[in-house]
Amino acid sequence: MFLQKIKPFLYLGAFYLIISLIVRIVFLFHPITTASFGFFEVLKVLSIGIINDIFVFVLASIFLALYFLFLSNTKYKKPYGQIILGIFVLFFLYILVIPNNIFKQYGGSIAEVALAFIGLKTLFFAAMLFFPAQRIKIRNTLYFIVVFLYTTIIIFNAVSEYFFYNEFGLRYNFIAVDYLIYTNEVIGNIMESYPVIPLFLAISAVSLTITWIIFKRTKNELLDLPNLKQKFILLGSFIVLAGVSLLGLSFTTKITSPNVFAEEIEANGLPKFYWAFTHNELDYFQFYPKIDQKVAESNFLSQFSEPKLTRNIISDQPELKKNVVLISIESLSAEFMEHYGNTQKLTPFLDSLANHSIMFTNLYATGNRTVRGLEALTLCIPPTAGESIIKRQNNKNKFTTGSVFKSKGYDVKFLYGGYSYFDNMQDFFAGNGYGIVDRNNFKPEEISFANVWGVADEDMARKAIQVMNAEAKSGKPFFNHWMTVSNHRPFTYPDGRVDIPGNAKSREGGVKYTDYSLKLFFDMAKKQDWYKNTVFVIIADHCASSAGDTELPMDKYKIPALVYSDGFIQPQKFDQVMSQIDVMPTVFGLLNFNYQSKFLGQDVFKKEFQPKAYIATYQDLGFVKDNHLTVISPVRMIRQYSLKQKPSQLSPQFNIYYDENVLKEHNQKLVDETISAYQSTSYWIKNNNLNR
Structure with a gap:
């Protein structure tokens, strides 16, 4: 009897486990999975994965359990049926008529969703109440819909995890949470990047097929509904299983592996998504290794000639009030440029410009998201655990590059081809004194091409020239920070600009087109009176991919940067x-600025400069120095690797790749430096010491 009543759970659970197993096998053989797996490691990954999936399915079955719990014929008898229907009608009217009902207070589309759900529930309940002869057919229809929703969600989640892994080499994380929040850009990106209609048709077809099979084999269970005693037994069993699953996940999600890909493949995406959703800011002092705060600050500040947080930067040369244009290029890995060994000639303009510039050949991005790159270039501080400061509430009135320029009388602006509300950029830059020029400032005739991320880079280049000409006429020097958008999936751009069609959706095409747009910008800039008095800083925000064998693969953080004037x-x-x-x-430093600084980066041309880099994900914080990479992580974990350069896969003479060999014995001095840097930065942010 018990097994008969849980047949729907067994069939859906088996389907979920099969789909999850297929996804794991696909990940094991995916080109982005550069690690190799032995037989026993594969067995471990698949075994832990299956256990994770069982636990997740039990917890995800709560809605199905509630559905079966409320199946009853008794509730349609007089007077219960009329009372319940009356309650449904009153609830529906409450949502429809009352302006400030509880659902509308949540904002968004919550009220509309609740209204639709209660409306359908009322409609079906009334049909089953007044047409008892059709009750079985209506119940079967509802059951079919419930099973179809489950199968569709299972398949859709598997497809989503595949595309996410294909892009980032990871299961769901902070980025997936952002995707849920910024639905317009993300759904638009998906629509423009992938064959969505065929994909959805295929998902629907498979879901309908599986639903029909499960429905045919389990629909008879609705003919003999469980009595109250049986329902309590089923409910008690589910509560016990749910408790075991929660306890089990608390252990299995903490199983670590020296191979990052193994950890990701054996994990289940849904718990990772939940964790990321509830932990957008990690408390350093709760989760990471610590030392005495005064010692940490002393260690960190010793790198500066004046070992204080607020330092006086004094130049022995006259200040130069040159215009400065900072261009952050979306996803431009170092390996795309010929100067780093690429032979595909993707960036002919940038490579030619680099020959006339200061080129930083060994520079590393702080993170793998645009907001991290913007944070590093605007606040000039090491990354901190959790989300970028740009995405946090306490993100205003900071000491920024813009505030230094403003103190010198500069006109300060942030330029972005998309809508700057995305990733909280508008809130951050406006809250720190920047003027903003974004897609809202474009007239229709100024847009030759646009995709979901914004206007094409060439359109933003023309707008930037227009803005800079207006600024130059004011008589004030200007600082403009331009963030490009075109080198981002779906990699679409106007045809005829480069030798890869604009609809090919090619990453190489995106790189080439951005290079083309930058050349267009400079060709226009050279004709302007302000050009000779302008310094151009060109740098990537982050690399194209951050997937690797270790949690922080050095290769995936190296970016190009140059200064030209x-x-x-x-x-x-x-x-x-x-x-x-x-x-x-x-x-x-190149401009000989005198100013009070709270920046935690250094002028690399000063004698006190110490070669080092900070690289991080949202939870792994890395410090690169003296051919070592030290990584600190939650639960006070410390790992250290020796770094050895190896020849580029693109061209043997360019060494931009690294072997990372884990060390059993740590270099304690570098461990202390790592902790000091991240602990001090976290403390100063928490206590608003980095505000203006």
């Missing part, structure tokens, strides 16, 4: 290890 900057290569947070302090 016609007649001012003398070409040279700077080959020492440096961080994205060092770029703007270095630019201020």
Whole structure:
């Protein structure tokens, strides 16, 4: 009897386990999975994966359990049926008529969803109440819909996890949470990047087929509904299983592996999504290794000539009030440029410009998201655990590159081809004194091409020239920070600009088109009076991919950066290890600025500069120095790797790749430096010490 009543759970559970197993096998053989697995490691990954899936399915079955719990014929008898229907009608009217009902207070579309759900529930209940002869057919229809929703969600989740892994080499994380929040850009990106209609048709077809099979084999269970005693037994069993599943996941989700891909493949995406959703800011002092705060600050500040948080930067040369244009290029890995060994000629303009610039050849991004790159270039601080400061509530009135320029009388703006509300950029930059020029400022005739992320980079280049010409006429110097958008999936752009069609959705095409747009910008800029008095800083926000064998693969954080100014900057290569947070302090040094600084990056041309870099995910914080990578993680974990360069896969003479060999014995001095940097930064942010 018991097994008969849980047949729907068994069939759906078996289907979920099969789909999840297929996904794991696909991940094991996916090209992005660069790690190799032995037989026993594969067995471990699949075994832990199945256990995770069982636990997750039990918890996800709560809605199905509630559905069966409320199946009853008694509730349609007089007077219960009329009373229940009356309650449904009153509830429906409450949502429809009362302006400030509880659902509308939540905002968004919650009220509309609740109204539709209660409306359908009322309609079906009334049909089953007044047409008892059709009750079985109506109940079967509802049951079919419930099973169809479950099968569709199972398949859709599997497809979503595949595409997410294909893009990032990870299960769901903070990025997936952002995708849920910024639905317009994300859904638009998916619509433009993938064959959505065939995909949805295929998902629907498979879901309908599986639903029909499960429905045919289990629908007879609705003819003999469980009595109250049986329902209590079923409910008690489910509560016990749910408790075991929650307890089990608390253990299985903490199982670690030296191979990051193994950890991701054996995991289940839904618990990871939930964790990311509820932990957008990690308390460093709760989760990470610590030392005495004064010691940490002393260690960290010792790198500066004046070992204080607020330092006086004094130049022995006259200040230069040159315009500065900072261009953050979306997803431009170092390996795309010929200067780093690429032979595909993807960036002919940037490579030619690099020959006349200061080129930083050994520079590393702080993270793998645009907001991390913007944070590093604007605040010039190491990354902190959890979300970027740009995404946090306490993100205003900070000490920024913009605030330094404003103190010198500059006009300060942030330029972005998309809508700057995305990723909280508008809130952050406006809250820190930047003027904003984004897609809202474009007239229809100024847009030759746009996709979901924004106007094409060439359109933003024309708008930037227009903005800079207006600023130059005011008589004030200007600082403009331009964030490009075109080198992002779906990689669409106007046809005829480069030798890869604009609808090919090719990453190489996206790189080429951005390079084309930058050349267009410079060709226009050279004709302007302000050009000779302008310093151009060009740098990637992050790499195209961050997937690798370890939690922080060095190869995936190396980005190109150069500083160009016609007649001012003398070409040279700077080959020492440096961080994205060092770029703007270095630019201020080139301009001989005198200012009070709270930046935690260094001017790399000063004698006290220490070669180092900070690289991080949302929870793994890495410090690169002296050919070592030290990583600290939640639960006070510490790992350290020795770094050895190996020849580029693109061209043997360019060494931009690294072997990372885990060390059993740590270099304690570097461990202390790592903790000091991240602990001090976290403390200062928490206590608003980095505000203006």
